[in-house]
Amino acid sequence: MDQVASEVEEIIEKQKSYYYSQKTKPVSFRLKQLQALKDGIKKYETDVNDALKKDLNKSEFEAYSTELGIVYEEISFSIKNLKKWVKPKKVKTALTHVGSKGYIMPEPYGVTLIIAPWNYPFQLALSPLVGAIAAGNTAVLKPSELTPTVSAVITRIISEVFPSEYIEVIEGGVETSQTLLEQPFDYIFFTGSVPVGKIVMEAASKQLIPLTLELGGKSPCIVHHDANIKLAAKRIVFGKYTNAGQTCIAPDYLLVHENVKEALVEEMKQVVAEFYGSEPIKDDKYGKIVNEPHFDRVASYLNDGQIVFGGKTDRDTLKIEPTFIEGASWDSPVMQDEIFGPIFPMFTYSDLSEVIEKVNNRPKPLALYLFTQSDEVERLINSSISYGGGTVNDTLMHIATPYLPFGGVGESGMGSYHGEGSFHAFSHMKSVLKQTTRFDMSFRYPSAKNGLAMVKRFFN
Numbered sequence: 001m002d003q004v005a006s007e008v009e010e011i012i013e014k015q016k017s018y019y020y021s022q023k024t025k026p027v028s029f030r031l032k033q034l035q036a037l038k039d040g041i042k043k044y045e046t047d048v049n050d051a052l053k054k055d056l057n058k059s060e061f062e063a064y065s066t067e068l069g070i071v072y073e074e075i076s077f078s079i080k081n082l083k084k085w086v087k088p089k090k091v092k093t094a095l096t097h098v099g100s101k102g103y104i105m106p107e108p109y110g111v112t113l114i115i116a117p118w119n120y121p122f123q124l125a126l127s128p129l130v131g132a133i134a135a136g137n138t139a140v141l142k143p144s145e146l147t148p149t150v151s152a153v154i155t156r157i158i159s160e161v162f163p164s165e166y167i168e169v170i171e172g173g174v175e176t177s178q179t180l181l182e183q184p185f186d187y188i189f190f191t192g193s194v195p196v197g198k199i200v201m202e203a204a205s206k207q208l209i210p211l212t213l214e215l216g217g218k219s220p221c222i223v224h225h226d227a228n229i230k231l232a233a234k235r236i237v238f239g240k241y242t243n244a245g246q247t248c249i250a251p252d253y254l255l256v257h258e259n260v261k262e263a264l265v266e267e268m269k270q271v272v273a274e275f276y277g278s279e280p281i282k283d284d285k286y287g288k289i290v291n292e293p294h295f296d297r298v299a300s301y302l303n304d305g306q307i308v309f310g311g312k313t314d315r316d317t318l319k320i321e322p323t324f325i326e327g328a329s330w331d332s333p334v335m336q337d338e339i340f341g342p343i344f345p346m347f348t349y350s351d352l353s354e355v356i357e358k359v360n361n362r363p364k365p366l367a368l369y370l371f372t373q374s375d376e377v378e379r380l381i382n383s384s385i386s387y388g389g390g391t392v393n394d395t396l397m398h399i400a401t402p403y404l405p406f407g408g409v410g411e412s413g414m415g416s417y418h419g420e421g422s423f424h425a426f427s428h429m430k431s432v433l434k435q436t437t438r439f440d441m442s443f444r445y446p447s448a449k450n451g452l453a454m455v456k457r458f459f460n
């Protein structure tokens with residue numbers, strides 16, 4: 001066995017015995033740990049900002065609004081609501097169970113594994129951890145190797161705040177991740193790409209480990225002719241070009257009604273200039289692509305259509321301008337893979353039935369954005385297309401409220417989290433029936449007279 005594997009095994013053994021010592025379960029313990037996590041992050045806030053700047057050129061504003069702020073909010077919301085969430089919920093009992101009581105009791109899974117991606121490297125590692133702690137688990141966290149400065153800060157915070165038998169960070173790449181996936185975890189929370197999601201699920205299936213998969217995909221953005229075009233342009237540019245398009249729920253491609261295409265494109269051009277100036281690749285507020293292989297992959301999509309706007313690239317700074325393209329074929333690479341970069345292919349439609357058919361012909365998306373003033377159009381799209389979650393008349397914002405569970409469906413993932421959803425994701429909902437001993441309904445026993453007639457009366 002190699003050294004990583006034996007270290008990993010040792011950590012998991014330590015976490016198992018810590019978990020079975022019952023220390024992680026009292027609500028008072030969980031609340032204290034959540035507060036300690038928040039204090040630890042606050043202490044290193046400058047380091048988190050610097051690391052996000054270094055790894056992804058995130059501005060302080062973007063770092064706070066899309067990473068730190070979301071984690072703080074997740075912690076505060078859990079602290080505020082945890083006492084309510086942990087309470088067993090009473091349920092009704094069936095006629096056949098007269099005299100008994102039923103309840104559903106959330107219990108932690110035990111020793112959990114969290115694997116995170118690089119695009120929101122702080123938030124996507126720490127937000128699930130909030131759920132793990134709130135639900136009473138121990139956790140091993142594997143941040144992304146592609147954002148090493150952020151991963152190092154995460155290690156520093158966690159090792160200072162928590163003992164390793166409770167929470168531990170294990171940094172490393174694919175091999176480390178695969179070693180972790182061979183371990184007997186009680187639950188796995190994975191955020192990342194669809195192909196790696198399949199590998200994770202296959203590994204989990206070998207030990208029947210329950211899991212949540214937060215994956216990606218191509219999220220459509222639909223702009224109907226009755227939309228408020230000015231506002232739509234602003235909100236689409238915001239959603240598409242935040243983090244230079246490297247957002248799992250970024251609008252991936254545009255489906256715009258033919259009557260409003262020109263107006264929308266003109267507005268979007270102006271909004272790009274308003275947000276990032278006339279030369280966005282030189283603007284310090286505008287993000288960079290994470291590394292050269294991803295830069296080359298995204299830049300190659302520029303050949304898949306005609307450039308309507310943008311198109312400049314700079315390999316030295318890893319920046320690609322906010323770009324709109326048209327005329328791409330549905331079979332071209334830009335329309336086959338999740339773009340995960342600042343290139344926006346545009347298509348027009350004349351009837352919503354075309355939109356429904358196009359979207360339903362591909363894997364179920366993680367997000368969908370619809371811009372319309374019509375409740376009827378909203379109903380039509382929402383009842384005809386399956387997707388993880390979305391926003392009507394805006395982009396990205398459904399991810400930022402703790403009241404809406406966030407997750408995918410089909411190829412975009414399974415399970416969900418955020419707010420109470422995170423507590424549920426990291427909890428097993430144990431059903432308990434407490435039977436009365438005051439009397440005994442004997443019709444179910446094989447010796448009962450008229451047993452069959454009674455059973456037929458109850459179960460019909």
Ligand code: NAD
Nearest residue numbers: 116117118143144173174177178192193196214215216248
């Ligand atoms: P990725 O799947 O390449 O990597 C994610 C994690 O898995 C990393 O920690 C990595 O080390 C590990 N990993 C990579 N290859 C592995 C393998 N063969 N076996 C085991 N582990 C492996 O994803 P990424 O490039 O870091 O992130 C981008 C993807 O994540 C995009 O597809 C995006 O849509 C998705 N994403 C989804 C969400 C969401 O909430 N649904 C959020 C952010 C990103």
